[in-house]
Amino acid sequence: MPTYILIATILVLSVIGYYMGRSTAVARNGGKSKGLHSLPGYYGYYMALWCALPALALAFLWLVFQNSIIEGMVLGGVDVQNPSLFMTDVKNYVENGIASGGVTDTLVAAADRYVSLKQYSAIMLSIGAIALAVVGLAYSQTRVGPTLRSRPKVEKALMIALMAASTIAILTTVGIILSLLFESALFFEKVPLTEFLFGIQWSPQTAMRADQVGSSGTFGAVPLFAGTLLITAIAMAVAAPIGLMSAIYMSEYADRRVRSVLKPLLEVLAGIPTVVYGFFAALTVAPFVRTLGQSVGLDVASESALAAGVVMGIMIVPFVSSLSDDVMTAVPQAMRDGSYGLGATKSETIKRVILPAALPGIVGAVMLAISRAIGETMIVVMAAGLSANLTANPFEAVTTVTVQIATLLVGDQEFDSPKTLATFALGLVLFVVTLILNIIALRIVRKYREQYE
Structure with missing residues (x-):
C-alpha cells in the first residue's frame, strides 16, 4: 500500500x-x-x-x-x-x-x-x-x-504536540547552525580566516592534478560582500521610499474602496516568481539602463548592479508597504484626534504622531525587506552577472554571496575541497549578518514601543 x-x-x-x-x-x-x-x-x-x-x-x-x-x-x-x-x-x-x-x-x-x-x-x-x-x-x-476526564487528556495531548513542534523548530535551527559551524571550521583549516574576510580576490578554483595551470584558488570574499551590499543598497533606495509613501497614502489619504484595490495589487508583486523578475531585469531593465547610460556618455555594462538592484527593489516594495500600512492603520484613532484637536494639520499629524508611533513596525518591515534583498539569487544571476568585482560603481557587473553559493554547489561536488566548503563559510556570514540585523531591529522596536505604548 x-x-x-x-x-x-x-x-x-x-x-x-x-x-x-x-x-x-x-x-x-x-x-x-x-x-x-x-x-x-x-x-x-x-x-x-x-x-x-x-x-x-x-x-x-x-x-x-x-x-x-x-x-x-x-x-x-x-x-x-x-x-x-x-x-x-x-x-x-x-x-x-x-x-x-x-x-x-x-x-x-x-x-x-x-x-x-x-x-x-x-x-x-x-x-x-x-x-x-x-x-x-x-x-x-x-x-x-x-x-x-477527556478534555484534560485531549488538551494535554495537544500541548505535547505543540511543544514537540516548537522543539523541532528549535532543533532545526540548532542543526543548521552546527552544520554551518562544522563545515566552516573545515574550510578555515584549509583557508585562513583573515584571507576569507579581508581578501580582495575571489577565484574559488581547486586543482585536479598537481601540474594544472591556475589551480591555486583565492578565497577573498570582500568582493562578494561589497556586491551584496551594493545591490541591497540600491534595492532599498527603491523599495523604502516607494513602500513607505505607498503605506502613508493607503492608511491616511485613500478611502476604503481605493485601499481595498491598491493593497492587493501591491501585494501581487510579492507573489511573482523571482525568475520572472530576473527575465524582466535581463531583457528589459538592463538594456534600458545601458542605453540610457550611453546616451549621456556613461559606460554601463550589459549586466549591472543598478539593473538588478532596481528590479529587486520593485520586488520587495510589498514587504515595506503592506507591513507599514498595517502598523500605521493600527495606530489608535485617539492619537490622531488629539493631534487634530491641538490644531495640527494632517501632514503634521503624520510626521509627528503616526510615524513615530508606528516606527517599530516600519523598522521591522524595512529589516525584513533588507533580509529578503540579501538572500535574493535569481535576479542577480540573470541581471548582475557572476563577476566578483570589488567596486562601488553601480554600472558595473557584480555578484553576491547567494549567487556564489548557488554557483559553487551546481553539479556533483566533493565536500572536502575548499571550493565547496567555501559555500558553508559564506552561508555562515549570511547567518551572522541576518542575526545582527534582527538584533538591531529588536532593540529599536523595544526602545520606541516603550515610549509610545
Whole structure:
C-alpha cells in the first residue's frame, strides 16, 4: 500500500473514531449529553487521537529506519569493496535499469532482493499501522464513559504536540547552525580566516592534478560582500521610499474602496516568481539602463548592479508597504484626534504622531525587506552577472554571496575541497549578518514601543 493511501486510511479511521467517541459517551450516559464530565466532542477527539497517534508514530519510525535496515540486509548477502557505491548502483538499476559499474549477476540478485524487501516492508507497515489504529480505537472505546476526564487528556495531548513542534523548530535551527559551524571550521583549516574576510580576490578554483595551470584558488570574499551590499543598497533606495509613501497614502489619504484595490495589487508583486523578475531585469531593465547610460556618455555594462538592484527593489516594495500600512492603520484613532484637536494639520499629524508611533513596525518591515534583498539569487544571476568585482560603481557587473553559493554547489561536488566548503563559510556570514540585523531591529522596536505604548 502506498504511504499516502496508508495515511489517508488512518485519518479516515480517526474520523470514524471521532463520531464513535461522541455517540458512545452519550449512549453510556443514558442518551443525554448533560452530566458528562466533558463535552461530547472531547470524547470524539480522545478516540481519534488514540487511533491516529500510535499508528502515525509507527509509520514515521518505520519509514525513518526501513531504508537503513533494508540496505543492511541486502549488503549482508554480498561481498563488495564499496557498499555505498554498490547500493547506489542497485537503486539506479531498480529505478532506471542502469548502473555505473555495469550490470552483473551480483547486482541483479541484490536488486531483486532489494525490491522484494521493499514490498514486504510496505505490506508489513500497512498491516501493522492499520492494526494499531484499530487496537487504539477498541481500547479507547472501552474507556469512554461519563466520568472520563477527556478534555484534560485531549488538551494535554495537544500541548505535547505543540511543544514537540516548537522543539523541532528549535532543533532545526540548532542543526543548521552546527552544520554551518562544522563545515566552516573545515574550510578555515584549509583557508585562513583573515584571507576569507579581508581578501580582495575571489577565484574559488581547486586543482585536479598537481601540474594544472591556475589551480591555486583565492578565497577573498570582500568582493562578494561589497556586491551584496551594493545591490541591497540600491534595492532599498527603491523599495523604502516607494513602500513607505505607498503605506502613508493607503492608511491616511485613500478611502476604503481605493485601499481595498491598491493593497492587493501591491501585494501581487510579492507573489511573482523571482525568475520572472530576473527575465524582466535581463531583457528589459538592463538594456534600458545601458542605453540610457550611453546616451549621456556613461559606460554601463550589459549586466549591472543598478539593473538588478532596481528590479529587486520593485520586488520587495510589498514587504515595506503592506507591513507599514498595517502598523500605521493600527495606530489608535485617539492619537490622531488629539493631534487634530491641538490644531495640527494632517501632514503634521503624520510626521509627528503616526510615524513615530508606528516606527517599530516600519523598522521591522524595512529589516525584513533588507533580509529578503540579501538572500535574493535569481535576479542577480540573470541581471548582475557572476563577476566578483570589488567596486562601488553601480554600472558595473557584480555578484553576491547567494549567487556564489548557488554557483559553487551546481553539479556533483566533493565536500572536502575548499571550493565547496567555501559555500558553508559564506552561508555562515549570511547567518551572522541576518542575526545582527534582527538584533538591531529588536532593540529599536523595544526602545520606541516603550515610549509610545
